[in-house]
Amino acid sequence: MKRFMIFLLLFQAVVFGCTTGKDTVKEETPQVPPDEFLLPEKYNVRFIGYDDWIDLPENDRRCYYRVFIDKADEGRTTTGLESQEKYFETNLEPNRHLIMVEKWVLDESEGKYYKLNNIDQPRPNFVYFDLPGDRVVIITMVTGKDLEATFSIDLARK
Amino acid sequence: MSQRMIKIPSAPAILALLIFQSLFVNCVCSVKKDSEVEPNNVFSAANPLNVGNPMVGFIDSREDRDFYILSVEEPCISDISVSGIKGVNHSLSLWRGGVSPALLKTADDNRKSSPERLKNLYLESGEYYIAVQHGDRDQKNENRETPYTLTCETRVPVAEEFEPNDSLLAANRIQLNTETSGFFSPAYNRLNLEKENLYREEDWFGFSVARETDDPVILTVDVSGVPGVNSELYLLNSGGEVIASSDNGSSGMPEAINNAGIAQDGDYFIMLTGKGYGSNNDEPYVLRLATGAYDRSNEFEVNDSFDRANVIHENSIRGRIDSPNDRDCLLYTPVQGGYHRIEVMPAGLVDLRAVVHDSTGNMLTELNYAGAGEPEIFADYYIGAPIYLTVFSPEALQGVDMAYSCAITPLSSSSAFEKENNNSKENATPLPQGEMLGYISYKGDRDFYIMESPRKMMKELVITGVKGGEIKVSVTDPLGYTLKSVLVRGDSRETIREMIEGRGFIVVDPVKENYDHPYRLQAGGAK
Structure with a gap:
């Protein structure tokens, strides 16, 4: 019994170990059996970004995020309104990775997208995450009215 | 040895001799002037007028008309002039003689105190009446002190116009590949009562075209410049329809119709006139009518509409823009549908434009991007069916070479x-x-x-x-x-x-x- 309790405590310590990043990052412990996780096919990392505070069309600009992984330009999300989910997918090696984003917004009068000034970028605009093997990591960035961004990291489930 | 005495004539004898010599010389050296004999106000009372002999007369009343009769033995070209009379506006008229004299020509160009002249009138054998009378341009005044001098000179005609040639029906016949001279004279044709061109003096020439093959005959018509006259040149068919025209130059400048293609046999006409009643009694114009061989690589007029378009053979054609109103319609039929390079290249500093239409006349595109002297290019235009390419230059300039060449070249590429x-x-x-x-x-x-x-x-x-x-x-x-x-x-x-x-x-x-x-x-x- 005593050994069992010690093992349980150790197990909990491993599972509920130190967290990384700022307080805005929420990392959930998978409480489901391993065969419930989605196995990687075309991608093993998916980034989703959107704003959650927009309620008027005039505030909802067409945009996308340019995605940098490990400080390398890996491409961009899909385009869409700020209030819409915009996706980016890629395949990475299992490791710890850094994802940074830049928000680009459409200037309709010019007919082209331009990068927002640094002071108008979401804060923070980056998060570190661990990519285990045989898992699909979903990183969601939700930006509020004050440009404060909240990152959540999940493993994709079936 | 005896000395011969030389007798010196007396003074009166010397005086008589001098007077005799003066009279003799005067009679021999000066032209004898005839004087009118009134009344000569009607044809039947006309005074005889001799060629080369000036006639002196007076407009001595407001109703005065002076008739003279001229007898012509051999056909000739005449030059009839009357000097000015101070304060009097007079006119000069020529009538064909006979039981019912017919008015042939009138000159009333100038205001009072000015001379009048009728140039290049063709006179056949017979009698003619010449009338000197008041003109219409000023109030009728008499002058019993200042006479006029009426003169008629004649000569044998040589390659020149025969007035009156003032209408299509009265056109002088000329041959192809010849030169003909004439005068922009008088300034006004008082017998031309057409509303549109009232009193316009016109010189008409007619010629025939009989082609030896089915190819068109290419004509070039040009007239030399005459000081003081801004001329217009027209080429017309037998129905009086204008085929081509030229009015590019200013006063004193030549005019030319180049590369006019005549595709049908028949009679054609040239009409010359001076804008704004311009005239010149002294300096003649030279009218040239030349034919050239039909060259398929050259455009020919009139091709200003789709139904008259020149066909572009072997992908290229040369042409000229003769005036700001000239439009050269060219027809291109692709051997097979594909991309083509269209180029219209001016020879001189002319700003060309080109418009592409399909076979139904719908405009497809326009080439007007380059400046003067630069080619208009459409580097890769898809042509799948016959097209019309119209070349023109709204800013065609006097003295600028207006020649151009046009090439439509199929592009070939594996891409x-x-x-x-x-x-x-x-x-x-x-x-x-x-x-x-x-x-x-x-x-x-x-x-x-x-x-x-x-x-x-x-x-x-x-x-x-x-x-x-x-x-x-x-x-x-x-x-x-x-x-x-x-x-x-x-x-x-x-x-x-x-x-x-x-x-x-x-x-x-x-x-x-x-x-x-x-x-x-x-x-x-x-x-």
Whole structure:
């Protein structure tokens, strides 16, 4: 019994170990059996970004995020309104990775997208995450009215 | 030896001798002047007028009319003039004689105190009446002190106009490949009562065309410049319809109708006139009518409408813009549908324009991007059916070489070609995998291409720029908004990698135009 309790405590310590990043990052412990996780096919990392505070069309600009992984330009999300989910997918090696984003917004009068000034970028605009093997990591960035961004990291489930 | 005495004549004898000599010399050296004998106010009382003998007369009342009768033995060209009378506006008229004299010509060009003249009147054998009377231009005044002098000179006609030749029916017959001289005289034809051209003096010439083959006869008609006269030149068919005209020059400048193609046998006419009643009694014009061999590589007039368009043989044709109103319609039929390079090149500093129409007359495109002296080029125009190309120059200038050449050349390449007009998203050329050639077809040309994929995927686009030019290539989102742009200088190579979300556009904008060389787009999936 005593050994069992010690093992349980150790197990909990491993599972509920130190967290990384700022307080805005929420990392959930998978409480489901391993065969419930989605196995990687075309991608093993998916980034989703959107704003959650927009309620008027005039505030909802067409945009996308340019995605940098490990400080390398890996491409961009899909385009869409700020209030819409915009996706980016890629395949990475299992490791710890850094994802940074830049928000680009459409200037309709010019007919082209331009990068927002640094002071108008979401804060923070980056998060570190661990990519285990045989898992699909979903990183969601939700930006509020004050440009404060909240990152959540999940493993994709079936 | 005896001395001979020389007897010196007496003074009276000497005086008589001098007087006799004076009279003798005077009679021999001066022309004998006849004097009118009144009344000569009607034909039947006309005074005889002798050729070469001046006639002196007076307009001695407000109703005075002086008739003179001239007898002509041999056909001749006459020059009849009457000197000015101080304070009197008079006119000069010629009548054909007979039981009912017919008025042939009248000169009342000038105001009072001025002379009048009738040039190049053709007189056949017979009698003619000449009348000196008041004109219509001023109040009728008499002058019993100042006489007029009426003179009639004649000569044998040589290659010249025969007045009166004031209408199509009275046209002088001339031969092809000849020169004819004439005068813009008088200024007014008082017998021309046409509302549109009241009193306009016209010289008409007629000739016949009989072709030896089915090819058209190519005519060139030109008239020399005459000081003080701004001439107009017309070529007409037997129905009086204007085939071609020339009114390019200013006063004193020549006029010419070049390369007029006559495709039907028959009678044709040339009409000359001076604008604004210009005249010159002293300086003749020279009218030349020449034929040239039909050359399929040259345009010929009149080709100012689609039904008269000249066919472009062997991909090229030469032409001339004769005036700001000249339109050269050219018909091109492709051997097979495909992309063609259209070039219209001026020989001189003329600003040409060209418009392309389809066979039903719908305008397809216009070439008007280059300046004066520069060629108009459409580097890669798709021609799948016969087209009309109309060349003109609204700013055609006097003294500028207006010749041009036009070439429509099929393009051959193993690569795909852009399809103009692809200057908007709606008309974007599909960009498949592989190589696509495109041209800066005209100044400011924008080329849109569309890339499509069933799902979003990364695409790689390799761009080879325009040799001697510069382009900006942009990739857009599905709505056509620019995501990324790259500048490509000369024929250097640049690569763009971008995600296409189902579809995206590639837009090529010219930064520095070069119409001779293409750019290349090579699209593929990104690695």
